[in-house]
Amino acid sequence: MSKDIAVVTGASGGIGRAIAKAIHEKSEGEMRLCLHYNGNEAKAKEVSAEIPESFVVKADLSSAAGRKTLLDAALKEGTPYVLVNNAGVDKPHEPALMITEGAFDALINTNLRSSVFLMKDFGNEMTRAGSGCIVNVSSVLARKALVGSALYRASKAALEEVTRQFAFELGPRGVRVNSVAPGFIETAMTAGIDDAMKEKIRAQIALGEFGVPEAVASAVCQLIENDYINGANIAVDGGMIL
Numbered sequence: 001m002s003k004d005i006a007v008v009t010g011a012s013g014g015i016g017r018a019i020a021k022a023i024h025e026k027s028e029g030e031m032r033l034c035l036h037y038n039g040n041e042a043k044a045k046e047v048s049a050e051i052p053e054s055f056v057v058k059a060d061l062s063s064a065a066g067r068k069t070l071l072d073a074a075l076k077e078g079t080p081y082v083l084v085n086n087a088g089v090d091k092p093h094e095p096a097l098m099i100t101e102g103a104f105d106a107l108i109n110t111n112l113r114s115s116v117f118l119m120k121d122f123g124n125e126m127t128r129a130g131s132g133c134i135v136n137v138s139s140v141l142a143r144k145a146l147v148g149s150a151l152y153r154a155s156k157a158a159l160e161e162v163t164r165q166f167a168f169e170l171g172p173r174g175v176r177v178n179s180v181a182p183g184f185i186e187t188a189m190t191a192g193i194d195d196a197m198k199e200k201i202r203a204q205i206a207l208g209e210f211g212v213p214e215a216v217a218s219a220v221c222q223l224i225e226n227d228y229i230n231g232a233n234i235a236v237d238g239g240m241i242l
């Protein structure tokens with residue numbers, strides 16, 4: 001792991017921060033981290049202060065203009081070798097019979113459209129350079145029902161399928177594409193779940209506990225390091241779907 005720029009979207013969030021730090025450590029500082037954030041500048045700057053030579057880029061990735069901002073900022077600094085599509089939202093939670101067009105657009109644009117077009121744009125740069133590695137952050141809910149998650153799970157299930165398709169088409173051109181599917185991980189995204197619900201969720205996890213962001217980061221690094229893994233999806237969910 002010793003090539004140019006590694007872009008981590010949503011590096012201001014719990015899982016993104018852990019991924020960025022892990023890539024920095026594994027590459028022994030050889031890779032420069034491009035830390036993307038959207039609204040939480042303070043957190044992004046805090047993460048950047050923890051990672052020497054990293055730089056931050058603000059962009060709303062649900063828009064084409066935001067995605068271009070991120071691509072241009074990365075290219076200005078060097079050749080992107082790693083892209084981790086981690087930024088995402090899980091709200092609004094709406095029961096299936098109450099889903100709205102607005103929620104559809106919000107979730108699909110942020111979780112799916114952003115990742116697809118960042119894969120395309122960074123993939124073009126990586127195939128030109130002849131090497132690269134993309135990791136998409138999916139979710140256990142791509143394969144599991146939970147009331148209120150129809151649109152979220154649609155976005156993540158589709159993301160896993162597109163991951164395989166990009167792996168198929170980019171593999172021959174030197175770029176690997178994989179995904180990780182975290183279970184319930186302790187971050188801001190799950191902090192609002194009430195205690196009774198947390199108990200119910202824990203009861204469905206074979207290991208009996210929520211995971212930590214570092215567990216997801218470790219799987220992402222495995223996918224970056226192992227140059228014969230392409231089109232794979234690693235579940236990091238403590239055994240929630242068995």
Ligand SMILES: NC(=O)c1ccc[n+]([C@@H]2O[C@H](COP(=O)([O-])OP(=O)(O)OC[C@H]3O[C@@H](n4cnc5c(N)ncnc54)[C@H](OP(=O)(O)O)[C@@H]3O)[C@@H](O)[C@H]2O)c1
Nearest residue numbers: 010013014015037038039040061087088139184185187189
């Ligand atoms: N936590 C879990 O249990 C869990 C489980 C399975 C999958 N995941 C997935 O893991 C990823 C990271 O989640 P997390 O738990 O670390 O959540 P988090 O702490 O809430 O972080 C979410 C990140 O996404 C960014 N983001 C949100 N909307 C955006 C937009 N429109 N444009 C650009 N960036 C945007 C946020 O940026 P700002 O804060 O700067 O606005 C933040 O950095 C997500 O894709 C999530 O679906 C999480």
